Amino acid sequence: MEPRQTGFEAVAQELIEPLRRYLARRTDAATADDVLSETLLVAWRRRAEMPAEPLAWAYAVARNCLANADRARRRQDRLLVRIWQLARPPEHAPARDDPDPGLARALARLSSADAELVRLWAWEELGPAEIAQVVGLSANAVSIRLHRARRKLKSLLDEQAEGERP
């Protein structure tokens, strides 16, 4: 008889690095560490639902955990604002040592949902069906939206390039 969890640890070990990269691309290091732990915990609790190809499923878990962490932080920020009367304007925080600020600016001009589709395509190297699993859309809808998002991003980058020409 094989123990029921033998598979979980082995699979989870394989997921750790992709999940760390996923989180490093989307949040600060400290939050990434917290959310990674939380993601593994949720994955463990829901291991019965884990599919044979678990990567997209794990990204979806991480995405939810990250959204929860962001919500908690926003609540905390609001509380701080109330207590200290700090008027902090919402800002787009550029990534640390952003190697391509132009790309970051162009991505910021897409809707956050569209930008995420492009990130999942380019950084996580997922296909439409896997992206669909992560973001909870149909594969068809992802294909259409991803196509449009890429087109828009390219045109924004082209515009930048035009503007920079002497």
Add this chain to the structure above:
Amino acid sequence: MTDDDLRDRMRRADPAASLRPLPEDEARRLVAGAALDVPAAPRFSSRRLPVLVGAAAVIAVVAGVLVLNGGGAEQAPPPDVALPTSTQAGLENGSGLPDTSGGRLTTTVAPPPGTTTSSAPPATTSSEGRKTTVAVLAEVPADPDVRCRAPEAAVLAERAQMAFEATVLKLEGNVVTLQVHRAWAGEADLVEVRNATGGPVLAGFEPEVGRRYLVAASDLKVMGCGYSGIDEPALRAVYDEAFPKR
């Protein structure tokens, strides 16, 4: 700009490009930590024992021994009860060998004085308030003169009241804490082994955080002589044979 060009530009700006892989130990610790959340180990046991009662019994026995020791000179402990400070060879380590010490008592090894209260079960660890059962095992020094035969399923089945597959979560002083993934016999979510050997060796293996072991215990003492050790197919086969699934 083609899609490939776009992807290349995105990849060059990948914030995770410089991320160094996590050390293997740390990855194992993370996974083991997540698994600590488990409400209960899967149980296939045909010989369930209430560990809480067992652990409480150890404490009661220890308390009794201490009281007796302190209370009167004529109340010397039986010669074959291993005390925590004893450096005597522990023939009663549940090794499954022919018992050369003669008729032996079932009294368990006492955890070091002062540590028994901290081990009082049940411990509650989960954020959801689920109970975690802690089995407190002890280990006595092995007799270097004893030669061990290869582990036998029949001996394991006869002697072991507990047989677990477990991952080492932490090492603190002489206490090794293991997360139980599976119980062939007995019942626990966490196992604490108080290592009374004075060395880092636990039943012949060096505990390593994140690593998986098979641990058998007889009378709340870890069985040595190859009956406990790193999770390997040969040892696992002995466990499976000793405790067939019903």
